[in-house]
Amino acid sequence: MEKSAKIYVAGHRGMVGSAIVRELKKLGYENILERTSSELDLRNQAAVEAFYAAEKPDYVFVSAAKVGGILANNTYRAEFLYDNLSIQNNLIHFAHVYGVKKLLFLGSSCIYPKMAPQPLKEDYLLSGLLEPTNEPYAIAKITGIKMCEAYRDQYGCNFISAMPTNMYGPNDNYHPENSHVLPALIRKFHEAKASGSNAVIIWGDGSPFREFLYADDLANALVYLMLNYNEKEFVNVGFGHEISIKDLALLIQKVVGFEGQLTFDTSKPNGTPRKLMDSSRLFATGWKPKTTLEEGIKLAYQDFVGSDI
Numbered sequence: 001m002e003k004s005a006k007i008y009v010a011g012h013r014g015m016v017g018s019a020i021v022r023e024l025k026k027l028g029y030e031n032i033l034e035r036t037s038s039e040l041d042l043r044n045q046a047a048v049e050a051f052y053a054a055e056k057p058d059y060v061f062v063s064a065a066k067v068g069g070i071l072a073n074n075t076y077r078a079e080f081l082y083d084n085l086s087i088q089n090n091l092i093h094f095a096h097v098y099g100v101k102k103l104l105f106l107g108s109s110c111i112y113p114k115m116a117p118q119p120l121k122e123d124y125l126l127s128g129l130l131e132p133t134n135e136p137y138a139i140a141k142i143t144g145i146k147m148c149e150a151y152r153d154q155y156g157c158n159f160i161s162a163m164p165t166n167m168y169g170p171n172d173n174y175h176p177e178n179s180h181v182l183p184a185l186i187r188k189f190h191e192a193k194a195s196g197s198n199a200v201i202i203w204g205d206g207s208p209f210r211e212f213l214y215a216d217d218l219a220n221a222l223v224y225l226m227l228n229y230n231e232k233e234f235v236n237v238g239f240g241h242e243i244s245i246k247d248l249a250l251l252i253q254k255v256v257g258f259e260g261q262l263t264f265d266t267s268k269p270n271g272t273p274r275k276l277m278d279s280s281r282l283f284a285t286g287w288k289p290k291t292t293l294e295e296g297i298k299l300a301y302q303d304f305v306g307s308d309i
Contacts, residue, residue, distance in 0.1 A: 001227055008033040008057035010091055011064030015171040019219035020061050033057055043083055048090035052098040060103040062091050074133045084140035092147045096157050104226050105148050107141040107163040110134050119278040145234050152232055161234035162225055165277045169215030170303040185249055186304050189256040198260040203268035206246025211276050213239045214296035217289040224287050238277035239289050255297045
């Protein structure tokens with residue numbers, strides 16, 4: 001990927017897209033194409049084709065998607081399916097039509113079957129039923145992987161796919177109802193400290209295990225893959241270690257400086273007991289994450305305190 005190349009980062013305002021832009025600029029890539037959703041509706045086929053025809057990007061990162069938590073996924077099932085299929089169909093197809101040298105499609109760990117063995121290996125795709133609550137989003141992402149494979153098979157396109165684990169970092173969503181567990185806990189502990197509360201309530205018993213990867217580490221991995229990986233098979237991108245929700249809460253409590261008690265509301269659901277990605281395929285190529293969980297939480301908390309939330 002030559003330094004003068006035109007690189008289009010779809011979804012550049014999101015947590016992952018903004019991290020990709022930071023990583024590219026750090027490495028000396030200056031010719032980065034960015035469009036907001038108001039400037040370019042990626043669901044609009046004609047608009048996306050016109051963009052490709054005018055700009056002719058050399059490389060494309062597909063980090064744009066309609067995303068949300070369990071409630072949003074389950075409530076807006078049609079929108080999550082239609083919007084995500086439209087976005088990726090347009091970006092992938094016209095990358096082929098207009099001769100993009102290489103495209104990287106970003107998936108999600110929710111593509112794996114609900115009852116898949118742990119840790120999650122790439123081979124487990126389509127080996128069982130999906131989690132019903134986010135099935136539309138998962139089906140869209142699986143379709144994106146298969147599109148990249150199909151365009152490679154039929155047209156010889158160098159289109160690759162990567163599946164990240166749970167992400168956190170700058171530009172994360174800290175909404176009290178719609179955010180994921182790590183940013184939600186950052187907000188919860190911060191607000192408890194600010195209000196002088198003596199306790200923070202955690203959903204469930206704290207026993208489930210989760211894996212978390214800092215957004216800038218993911219961006220580093222994605223640019224690394226764009227530069228070095230040219231295979232048909234998609235790759236998992238994870239941290240390689242997991243932590244219990246209880247220990248995660250204690251770590252965030254320490255970073256935020258909340259001195260009250262933790263209370264576990266066992267009447268609330270725990271969710272999946274364990275969700276760990278097997279990233280050995282990527283790690284074997286020489287890439288490893290750099291940011292420890294505590295370091296990442298400190299950076300995420302700084303981002304939260306500096307945000308308008």
